[in-house]
Amino acid sequence: MPPILDFPVSDWNATFSAETQQEAMNGIETGNVLLFPQLPFVLEGNEKRFLTPDTVGKSKNVSYDLNTGVLRGTSLEGQDAEQLKGMIHRFASASRDLVFRLLPHYQQDIVCGRTSYRPVEIKGRASSWRKDDTRLHVDAFPSAPVQDKRLLRVFSNVNPNGDARVWRVGGAFEDIAKRFMPNIPGPMFGSSQLLQWLHITKSRRSAYDHFMLQLHDSMKADPDYQAKGEQITFNFQPGTTWMVFTDQVPHAVMSGQYLLEQTFYLPVSAMADPTRSPLQVLERMTERSLT
Template identity: 50%
Template sequence: AGLRVGRTSLRPRAVDAAAAGPRKDDRRLHTDAFPSQPTRGWRILRVFSNIDPAGEPRVWQIGESFEAYARRWVAKTRRMAPLEAWLLHRLGITKSRRSEYDAVMLALHDHAKLDDAYQATAPRREMRFPAASSWVVFTDAVVHAAVSGRYALEQTFYVPPSSLACEAVSPLRILERLTVRPLC
């Protein structure tokens, strides 16, 4: 199987106006994991375009490597309860059954976003994307935060692990190595 097309979205509002609590605050460093959209190890590849009509840049912060990020919290993640994935899917909370990988990725996302000390001290560097520019990111592996900008277009794609040139460095394989168990 090949590339699967995901959501397309327009973000016309300023980044700082979009936060609705720390879990949804994209100004906080995180990797992407979607509570209702399990990926089962497929990579999240996103194409962003800054279409700001006033010519303002979109500013991101890029954090540490995925492996360093995962090592911070992987021991605090829990295994899913028996029937948890089935129940979430049957109740319509998830679009498909959540895997152990999805549960770990969601836990990492939440631990990062909710940890004020991490947010204050984590290593990061600034990336400025000028108006009329586009960038492509595996947002499940790149620790990132959108700190300013408006009028961004986003297109999400899902890439199967078997299509990767180096599957060993994917979040799935890194997390399997850190947890010492298969996650999908």
């Protein structure tokens, strides 16, 4: 069972000893959740007015690109939208700097992805089974292949009402792969090129992307695994921040509202121990290169 590793940090600008950095890197690559229970992301001034579902449109979350400064998904306009963007930008920058200081081995190669603000309660939300994130899964996305990259995410619960972000956290990735991979067929010849030509995918879908998508779907579609698979329930309290490789650690979001989330992409080759990556786990199982 991937444990939750607790780090007693209360400052986003904290510095870390080499020993702590090594513990964090070994922990997160092994499949641990790195927990910072005393590290709240504090809203400034009148930013608390954004703690309402009215900040989003039909998309249910606001997305921000730190690289381009583009904000999408909000119902706000003008100065209100700019101030919301400023809040999300601060979180993106703080998350990036936290990763750089805690995991300096990654700094040269890690790439900032999308930042999300999720002010809508997830419990009770209607969705298809594939999009139902209350089911245990590892992250993989149909239109956004990662090829040889990892998905590292930083989360912070900014709920003002005392409500936790409740997760179920599953067992080791290799055990999950051994359970589901024997029943997953390989990709059809030429499908990667066709999907990209039709603009269904933003880039080439590798064999690894194919297997991860099928693994994601197989996990969500299996009621026995959802009910009886190895798992714990953990409450991420308001004011808590956490970090995890979501392509490796099975997780399900059971309830929660008002969350900030930062995605990073890390090449497998930049890991301290690439053999722990889902890519290399699946390559050992299939006895072939998947990129």
